[in-house]
Amino acid sequence: MGRQPCCDKLGVKKGPWTAEEDKKLINFILTNGQCCWRAVPKLAGLRRCGKSCRLRWTNYLRPDLKRGLLTGSEEQLVIDLHARLGNRWSKIASRLPGRTDNEIKNHWNTHIKKKLLKMGIDPVTHEPLANKESNPTEPSSNSELSRETNSNNQEQFQETSKVIIPSLEKKYSSDSSTENCYDDQLMGCLWGDESWEFPASGHSFSDISLPSLDESCAWLLDCQDFGVHDFGVDCFNDVNVMNTLNT
DNA sequence: AAGAACGACAACCGCCTTCTG
DNA sequence: TCAGAAGGCGGTTGTCGTTCT
Known part of the structure; x- marks a missing residue:
């Protein structure tokens, strides 16, 4: 029964x-x-x-939710995670403390999708769109210019993406000598620090080699069960939460 | 000023997986 | 072991506010 x-x-x-x-x-x-x-x-x-x-x-x-629009770095993180995980919003949300899968899904559908299309990137495949389709909202009276613009945007997008993912990859790297350093840096990144460098270690993102997409997917898919607790923002039992809610 | 069109987001729906008896 | 409910997830819809005509 x-x-x-x-x-x-x-x-x-x-x-x-x-x-x-x-x-x-x-x-x-x-x-x-x-x-x-x-x-x-x-x-x-x-x-x-x-x-x-x-x-x-x-x-x-939930008291630990962030309100308001996603920040620029959060948005980039969503784009990158989406490129690797697809529409697995809960998995993506688990990497953005204080954000819900529903919120991210909505933001993706209303903001990011359009942004990527404007940049000439297919939001589903994350591959560059064919020139004809790259900017459907604008007539291509100057195809040369529009091609150049799309190309620049794509490069900019790819560069930004490279900046974000290594910090996460390093968190789960087996290299224990650098692990703690990257852990701290990851938290800084996730909580909206502008700087993406590693001052304590003298490393920068350019020093870190990018694993292949398959390698990246492997660790992402292996670590599926992160929640807010894993980011140290579990304030559920915090008395202050009650006060916040009552105001 | 009024209605239409559009955009943003909260909420629902239905399917799938996990869990329980 | 299995049937069926709970929980989780992604897709879709509904509602409300804003902008446009």
Whole structure:
């Protein structure tokens, strides 16, 4: 025999969450923690499906979420991870502390996709588009100029991408002599430091050889289970969170 | 000023995997 | 071992705010 259904579909409210509902859910989870989502609506006094509660919590109410648009470095990280992982938004999100898969997916569809198309890059394959398709929004009255522009943009994109990924790759490298140094640097990168150099070690990204795409994918796919806890931002039990939420 | 079109994002849907009895 | 529910994930839709005509 299996489990009980997650919710009897009848009498379950749908649509946008109200402030009152949010408050109930926050209070319940901060008091009781994330346990069985099926039981949450009943215990919290909500007429919602457990699944809906989980989504609302993970995508919007979690206290460790960052709000607002993705930063430039976050955006570049998303682009690079997408090039390697494809539409595996949860895996991509696990590498951006405080960001959700839904948020990244939305940002990709509304912002990054268009940006890449403008740069002449296919957002699906991350390969340069054919010249004809490279800039569909603009008539190609000057094909020579547009080709040059696309080429420059692609180079710029590729260069930026190179800057971001090695720091992550080094984190999981087996070379223990440099591991700690890169760990610290990674955290700096992820938390929005402008500098991408390694002052402590004297290394810079240009010193680091890029592994092949296959090698990179291997470690990315092997390390699939990172969450906010792995980035040291697990503030779920922090008393201050309550204060923040109450303001 | 009003309606249409568009953009952004929250939320839902349905499928797949994992887990439980 | 297996049936079926829970949880997780990615794709899609709905809603609301903004801009354009």
